[in-house]
Amino acid sequence: MKNSDLRPFPVIEKPAEGEYPSASRIYIDPVPNDGQILKHLASGFQATRTLILSLSESRLLHRYAEGKWTIKEILAHLIDDERIYVYRALRFARNDSTELPGFDQDLFARYSEANKRDAEDLLQELSLVRQSTIAFFESLDPAALLRRGVADGKNVSVRTLAYHIAGHELRHLQLIRERYLG
Numbered sequence: 001m002k003n004s005d006l007r008p009f010p011v012i013e014k015p016a017e018g019e020y021p022s023a024s025r026i027y028i029d030p031v032p033n034d035g036q037i038l039k040h041l042a043s044g045f046q047a048t049r050t051l052i053l054s055l056s057e058s059r060l061l062h063r064y065a066e067g068k069w070t071i072k073e074i075l076a077h078l079i080d081d082e083r084i085y086v087y088r089a090l091r092f093a094r095n096d097s098t099e100l101p102g103f104d105q106d107l108f109a110r111y112s113e114a115n116k117r118d119a120e121d122l123l124q125e126l127s128l129v130r131q132s133t134i135a136f137f138e139s140l141d142p143a144a145l146l147r148r149g150v151a152d153g154k155n156v157s158v159r160t161l162a163y164h165i166a167g168h169e170l171r172h173l174q175l176i177r178e179r180y181l182g
Contacts, residue, residue: 009138011036012162014033014035014037019156020164021155028160031163031166051176051177052123059180071180073115076109080109082168086132088149089162093144101152140158145158145159
């Protein structure tokens with residue numbers, strides 16, 4: 001993350017209960033309650049990058065059980081999920097009340113072709129997506145951050161979606177350490 005380190009990030013308070021479904025707590029709760037979500041998004045990318053670059057190609061292609069994703073597929077999943085959640089945030093921030101559909105993450109992973117890609121290439125894509133994510137959330141005023149919408153049948157606030165992205169990455173890093181490297 002280049003430019004984001006040069007200036008302070010705006011404070012975006014952690015969403016309150018009721019701004020997201022209870023099942024989303026798995027992603028929201030692990031993120032610090034300090035309002036520095038954009039800083040956490042920037043540092044989260046660095047942690048992901050460091051972990052991925054420490055692994056061999058065979059480890060990146062390892063499945064801990066049949067039908068489970070490889071680490072490269074997890075990386076592609078993080079990219080896809082972030083794009084989708086930012087798109088949702090854009091729609092809701094712009095006060096679009098159209099209910100948005102969910103997506104089949106297993107289908108996306110299957111067709112990502114992540115295992116054919118170089119880890120550096122996947123990380124470069126994640127870096128660009130993350131820079132765009134941070135720039136988008138930096139651009140929002142407090143009213144836009146509190147707007148809500150429905151995606152995949154669930155009502156969420158815009159700021160919840162930023163916290164989801166960060167928490168989702170934390171969750172997958174934890175799973176990689178426990179199930180792939182443990």
